[in-house]
Structures are given as structure tokens and as C-alpha cells.
Amino acid sequence: SININNRLKKQLKTFSNLADKYKREYRERKKLFNTIQELKGNIRVYCRIRPMNANEIQNQNKMIIHYPKDEENELIITKKDGRLSKYEFDVVYKPGCTNIDVFNGVSDLCMSVLDGYNVCIFA
Numbered sequence: 001s002i003n004i005n006n007r008l009k010k011q012l013k014t015f016s017n018l019a020d021k022y023k024r025e026y027r028e029r030k031k032l033f034n035t036i037q038e039l040k041g042n043i044r045v046y047c048r049i050r051p052m053n054a055n056e057i058q059n060q061n062k063m064i065i066h067y068p069k070d071e072e073n074e075l076i077i078t079k080k081d082g083r084l085s086k087y088e089f090d091v092v093y094k095p096g097c098t099n100i101d102v103f104n105g106v107s108d109l110c111m112s113v114l115d116g117y118n119v120c121i122f123a
Contacts, residue, residue: 030115037112041090047075048093048102067094 049065064078075092077085091105109119 033108034112034115034117037108037117044090046091046093046102046105047087047089048097049075049095051095067092 066076066078068074068076073090073092074086074088077087079085093102093105106121109121113119
């Protein structure tokens with residue numbers, strides 16, 4: 001009985017030490033994670049281009065979107081009158097991307113919310 005109590009006290013102390021270490025590591029991870037988010041910038045702009053719908057395809061929409069090959073954050077739109085407009089974003093999601101791709105791109109922001117930071121995503 002005394003032997004069991006001593007073993008239980010040892011295990012309780014071990015678990016308590018592990019819990020303290022976990023809490024310290026968690027706080028450090030949270031601090032480093034949020035520092036990285038701040039370094040990325042407090043304001044980020046993402047663009048998701050949806051595929052053309054049936055009506056747009058049928059009416060032969062004359063607006064054409066180009067994605068420069070070396071730039072993942074840029075797109076060029078050729079308007080109906082032939083003028084070019086160039087736009088830059090932090091990230092551009094092309095028509096073939098999935099909701100999972102978009103979520104993976106903003107999941108770090110979701111973690112910041114759980115850590116108590118204010119985040120706003122417009123869609």
C-alpha cells in the first residue's frame with residue numbers, strides 16, 4: 001500500500017512536470033507563430049478566380065485573364081476593348097483550385113483567431 005502510494009506520487013509529479021513543460025512549449029509556439037504572422041504583414045490580399053459560368057461561356061465573354069508563369073501572385077486581364085490591367089496580390093487562386101486549397105492558404109489566420117488575435121476575411 002505504501003509502495004503503491006509512493007509510485008502514484010512519483011507518477012503524479014512526473015505528469016505535473018510534463019504538463020508544465022507542455023504549457024511552456026505551447027506558449028513559445030504561440031509566440032513564434034504570431035511573430036511569423038506579423039512579419040507576413042497585418043493586411044494580406046488573396047484573389048480567387050472562379051471558372052466562367054455557362055452564361056459567360058455562351059455569350060463569349062471577351063475578358064481574358066492571363067497568369068504570368070513566374071509570378072504566383074499576379075494576373076493580367078485583357079478587357080473587351082483590348083486594354084490590359086495588371087493586378088498583384090499576396091496569393092492568386094486560379095479557377096482550378098479547390099476550397100481546400102483556399103482553406104490551407106488561410107488556415108494560419110484561423111489559428112491566430114484561436115490565439116486571440118483579430119482577423120477579418122472578406123469573401
